Amino acid sequence: MADQSIGQRVLRKEDARFIAGKGRYTDDINLRGQAYACFVRSTVARAGIASLDLTAAESVEGVIAVLTGRQIAEDGLGTLPCGWMIHSKDGNPMKQPAHPVMAADSVNYLGEPIALVVAETYQIARDAADLVVVDYDEKQAVSDVTLAQAHDQLYEEVPRNTVYEWELGDREATMAAIEGAHHVTRIKIRNNRLIPNAIEPRAAIADFNPATEDLTLYVTSQNPHLVRLILTAFIQLAPEHKLRVVAPDVGGGFGSKIFVYSEETALSWASRRLGMAIKWTAERSESFLADAHGRDHYTEAALAMDDEGHFLGLHVKTQANMGAYLSTFASSVPTYLYGTLLAGQYKTPAIYVEVDAVLTNTAPVDAYRGAGRPEATYVLERIVDVAAGEMNLSPVEIRRRNFITNFPYATPVALEYDTGDYVQTLDRVLELAEWSSFEARKAESESRGKLRGIGLSCYIEACGLAPSQVAGALGAGVGLWESGEIRFNPTGSVTVLTGTHSHGQGHETTFAQLVSDRLGVPINDIEVVHGDTSRLDFGLGTYGSRSIAVGGSALATASDKIVEKGRKIAAHLMDTSPEEVDFEGGVYTARQSNLNKTIQEIAFAAYVPHNYPEGLEPGLAEKAFYDPDNFTFPAGAYVCEVEIDPQTGVVTIARFSAVDDFGNIINPMIVEGQVHGGLAQGIGQALLENCVYDSNGQLVTGSYFDYCMPRADDLPSFQVDLEVTPCTHNPLGVKGCGEAGAIGSPPAVINAVANALGVRDFDMPATPEKVWRAAAGS
Amino acid sequence: MRRVSIQLQVNNKSVKAVCPANATLATLLREHLGLTGTHVGCDTSQCGACVVHLNGVSVKACTVLAAQANGPEVVTIEGIGSDKLHPMQQAFREHHGLQCGFCTPGMIMSGIDMANRGQATTEAEVRKGLEGNICRCTGYHNIVQSILAGAGKMQSGEGA
Numbered sequence: 001m002a003d004q005s006i007g008q009r010v011l012r013k014e015d016a017r018f019i020a021g022k023g024r025y026t027d028d029i030n031l032r033g034q035a036y037a038c039f040v041r042s043t044v045a046r047a048g049i050a051s052l053d054l055t056a057a058e059s060v061e062g063v064i065a066v067l068t069g070r071q072i073a074e075d076g077l078g079t080l081p082c083g084w085m086i087h088s089k090d091g092n093p094m095k096q097p098a099h100p101v102m103a104a105d106s107v108n109y110l111g112e113p114i115a116l117v118v119a120e121t122y123q124i125a126r127d128a129a130d131l132v133v134v135d136y137d138e139k140q141a142v143s144d145v146t147l148a149q150a151h152d153q154l155y156e157e158v159p160r161n162t163v164y165e166w167e168l169g170d171r172e173a174t175m176a177a178i179e180g181a182h183h184v185t186r187i188k189i190r191n192n193r194l195i196p197n198a199i200e201p202r203a204a205i206a207d208f209n210p211a212t213e214d215l216t217l218y219v220t221s222q223n224p225h226l227v228r229l230i231l232t233a234f235i236q237l238a239p240e241h242k243l244r245v246v247a248p249d250v251g252g253g254f255g256s257k258i259f260v261y262s263e264e265t266a267l268s269w270a271s272r273r274l275g276m277a278i279k280w281t282a283e284r285s286e287s288f289l290a291d292a293h294g295r296d297h298y299t300e301a302a303l304a305m306d307d308e309g310h311f312l313g314l315h316v317k318t319q320a321n322m323g324a325y326l327s328t329f330a331s332s333v334p335t336y337l338y339g340t341l342l343a344g345q346y347k348t349p350a351i352y353v354e355v356d357a358v359l360t361n362t363a364p365v366d367a368y369r370g371a372g373r374p375e376a377t378y379v380l381e382r383i384v385d386v387a388a389g390e391m392n393l394s395p396v397e398i399r400r401r402n403f404i405t406n407f408p409y410a411t412p413v414a415l416e417y418d419t420g421d422y423v424q425t426l427d428r429v430l431e432l433a434e435w436s437s438f439e440a441r442k443a444e445s446e447s448r449g450k451l452r453g454i455g456l457s458c459y460i461e462a463c464g465l466a467p468s469q470v471a472g473a474l475g476a477g478v479g480l481w482e483s484g485e486i487r488f489n490p491t492g493s494v495t496v497l498t499g500t501h502s503h504g505q506g507h508e509t510t511f512a513q514l515v516s517d518r519l520g521v522p523i524n525d526i527e528v529v530h531g532d533t534s535r536l537d538f539g540l541g542t543y544g545s546r547s548i549a550v551g552g553s554a555l556a557t558a559s560d561k562i563v564e565k566g567r568k569i570a571a572h573l574m575d576t577s578p579e580e581v582d583f584e585g586g587v588y589t590a591r592q593s594n595l596n597k598t599i600q601e602i603a604f605a606a607y608v609p610h611n612y613p614e615g616l617e618p619g620l621a622e623k624a625f626y627d628p629d630n631f632t633f634p635a636g637a638y639v640c641e642v643e644i645d646p647q648t649g650v651v652t653i654a655r656f657s658a659v660d661d662f663g664n665i666i667n668p669m670i671v672e673g674q675v676h677g678g679l680a681q682g683i684g685q686a687l688l689e690n691c692v693y694d695s696n697g698q699l700v701t702g703s704y705f706d707y708c709m710p711r712a713d714d715l716p717s718f719q720v721d722l723e724v725t726p727c728t729h730n731p732l733g734v735k736g737c738g739e740a741g742a743i744g745s746p747p748a749v750i751n752a753v754a755n756a757l758g759v760r761d762f763d764m765p766a767t768p769e770k771v772w773r774a775a776a777g778s
Numbered sequence: 779m780r781r782v783s784i785q786l787q788v789n790n791k792s793v794k795a796v797c798p799a800n801a802t803l804a805t806l807l808r809e810h811l812g813l814t815g816t817h818v819g820c821d822t823s824q825c826g827a828c829v830v831h832l833n834g835v836s837v838k839a840c841t842v843l844a845a846q847a848n849g850p851e852v853v854t855i856e857g858i859g860s861d862k863l864h865p866m867q868q869a870f871r872e873h874h875g876l877q878c879g880f881c882t883p884g885m886i887m888s889g890i891d892m893a894n895r896g897q898a899t900t901e902a903e904v905r906k907g908l909e910g911n912i913c914r915c916t917g918y919h920n921i922v923q924s925i926l927a928g929a930g931k932m933q934s935g936e937g938a
């Protein structure tokens with residue numbers, strides 16, 4: 001058997017079904033007698049609904065029902081909650097508009113659901129949806145984050161369209177540092193709005209059984225238990241024990257499938273009301289309109305330095321666009337996932353961050369791969385580069401002068417980094433990128449009439465969400481531990497249940513590898529189960545690169561419990577005491593004897609306890625709930641090298657090198673894949689992707705024609721490498737790797753573009769037109 | 779909606795189906811024939827999740843009407859490696875060419891077509907050939923490696 005232990009490049013178990021076209025995604029599921037749903041969506045961004053005429057739609061043959069937002073309200077359903085309470089500087093709780101499941105009286109963004117047509121076929125539902133007549137009483141919309149606070153009020157309960165004015169850090173110390181500094185670098189910077197675009201569109205099937213009153217919801221979710229909790233506790237759709245949520249194979253999430261949306265909520269309600277199964281699958285246009293978007297910040301920042309370029313203070317003021325309503329975790333993104341990261345890898349003694357979260361007539365904005373951390377890294381790694389230029393230091397030197405080198409390190413923005421080695425990741429990436437010979441490559445490019453630039457970025461992120469007490473104190477509405485369960489079956493195979501969810505991350509392999517390593521059972525005898533609330537008690541799902549650090553730690557703990565129980569059984573069978581029994585590679589051995597028992601034999605004995613320790617429960621299955629002690633802090637250094645054609649403005653990524661420290665690694669093949677994917681999304685943001693609303697709140701980039709996705713020939717092959725400083729506070733020494741690529745890469749790309757063009761400021765995305773203008777102007 | 783009856787070869791089996799005249803080949807495969815390996819990721823013919831082979835050449839099943847496909851031979855992801863994995867499937871697994879798996883059937887079908895046309899010999903060629911396929915998970919790095927390796931295996935007859 002090939003080595004399948006921790007650290008090996010074990011090929012993925014789940015691939016067997018995916019490469020054969022035998023995956024089972026939500027849209028692949030069809031229930032007998034199911035009806036189909038199509039949503040009627042707002043065609044304007046801001047309006048009162050003067051009237052709604054359903055008659056034409058209702059009279060179409062094959063239409064079963066046309067249901068409206070008003071009926072949901074009349075049925076007493078709750079509204080969609082935001083699960084993280086943020087308090088403003090003045091101590092007041094954030095102000096939020098009610099987020100109706102479907103609009104009843106007014107619409108506040110383009111594509112907001114107004115009604116639901118249920119019909120015998122999707123085609124009929126879709127055709128009938130076009131016949132619903134909505135009479136809008138239109139009002140002037142606002143979409144730009146910088147214009148929102150001065151716009152007329154969108155909701156009575158939210159003055160100045162401002163959800164909160166949040167702060168973190170020491171204002172006085174920071175202002176004093178800026179006042180007395182040798183030099184202050186200032187930047188104004190936008191973080192462009194993105195549309196997540198998992199390639200599987202969102203979908204759901206709700207199946208209410210009138211006889212038992214059980215409701216089963218199949219849904220494209222990253223965290224089915226959270227969906228169940230919200231639908232029960234906030235929407236009051238069904239009691240928790242009567243609601244089963246299944247997230248089968250899910251085709252990518254990147255954050256966008258964390259949230260509880262209008263569609264699955266309305267669908268579940270409709271299924272209960274009509275007593276039948278109903279299916280809905282988004283068309284891509286609906287994903288553009290109604291998936292939660294990402295980013296969309298405007299920031300002004302000031303970095304104070306002494307005469308040697310040591311950082312003295314950092315002041316950051318940000319306006320964050322929340323869209324028209326607060327999505328499930330929206331409020332936490334520009335605050336605790338953003339402000340807390342502004343120390344980066346540097347020992348800046350004073351930091352003060354202010355964030356105004358504003359409402360606009362755009363789709364709700366929430367966590368998208370990285371969630372707050374890319375925005376923080378972008379501000380910091382851009383201002384550091386600009387500062388280097390102004391201080392006549394190289395980008396490498398200014399960073400070296402300011403690196404944190406002693407751990408643990410308490411930042412001025414509420415985090416405590418447990419470990420890291422930023423010098424090591426930097427040195428390694430400079431070597432990998434051949435930084436020192438850049439000038440020769442630049443000269444070669446110039447000889448062909450091309451511009452060449454190089455850019456560096458050193459990022460930190462906080463993963464492993466999260467110590468529940470800390471999260472609770474900061475306003476989280478849920479605990480953020482994870483659960484894991486390991487069940488030996490009597491014949492020696494193992495079922496592993498995890499509360500995390502895999503939608504591309506390869507948990508069925510990584511977690512099997514981890515358990516195999518701990519228990520000495522071959523990977524092929526281990527099945528990892530996730531994504532079904534009826535099979536696992538509870539779990540918090542997958543986001544924030546938490547699965548291995550929190551979910552993996554729960555499984556490690558459960559494995560250890562199995563080993564200990566097994567030791568008692570083994571001792572009994574070998575007629576010795578548990579203290580005299582060793583366990584290694586799946587075998588219990590009695591010391592000072594030649595007796596041994598495999599763990600499979602022990603499992604059999606546990607289920608057939610004819611000869612068994614007195615007082616010990618039969619069975620061999622253990623659960624663990626793991627609540628982390630701290631966040632984990634992956635960090636790394638990225639170098640991007642670009643070549644620009646000044647005639648066309650086209651930017652080519654000539655090389656991209658990434659060195660990450662994710663702590664210990666279970667499966668390097670999967671980890672590298674995660675980095676590649678994150679890099680593509682970050683490079684996409686920096687060069688290509690941009691969600692644009694016009695001033696009336698119409699979405700200009702509503703399809704793949706206008707929203708430019710990174711394709712294979714926009715990207716290079718990546719050079720990636722890993723350095724390891726093990727996390728100090730979880731049993732595996734792991735940190736998490738899912739988001740790093742998307743966090744660290746945008747500033748590396750823009751630093752390279754600015755370097756090539758010889759400009760100080762440059763906003764994402766670096767489209768040919770913008771680059772061409774900058775090249776022509778320089 | 780007018781319904782049409784269609785007869786075609788799918789994965790070496792002859793099938794008859796009656797479906798609405800405006801149904802796409804993707805709908806026919808997924809909804810009428812239960813071949814859900816062909817995925818639908820967009821509504822503008824841009825993502826390539828739906829790529830199948832029509833008379834041996836890759837097409838986007840979302841842009842072909844089922845009625846247009848009347849007669850010919852269709853091969854889907856389910857039809858390429860029934861007893862034994864196709865070398866391109868093997869290569870995707872060996873090179874970690876997939877994550878969520880949603881784009882994968884289209885990627886594999888496109889990769890096979892590129893290899894058949896002799897246009898999967900260099901990284902640049904493969905990247906260009908993937909113009910019509912979007913993957914949001916992998917950053918394409920390992921997809922490119924997979925297609926190069928798969929094409930190599932097909933060439934040498936290995937694993938076929």
Ligand code: FES
Pocket residue numbers: 817818819820821822823824825826827828829838839840841
């Ligand atoms: S579904 Fe056919 S190209 Fe996207």
Ligand code: FES
Pocket residue numbers: 199251252504875876877878879880881882912913914915916
């Ligand atoms: S593997 Fe997920 S879209 Fe390609």
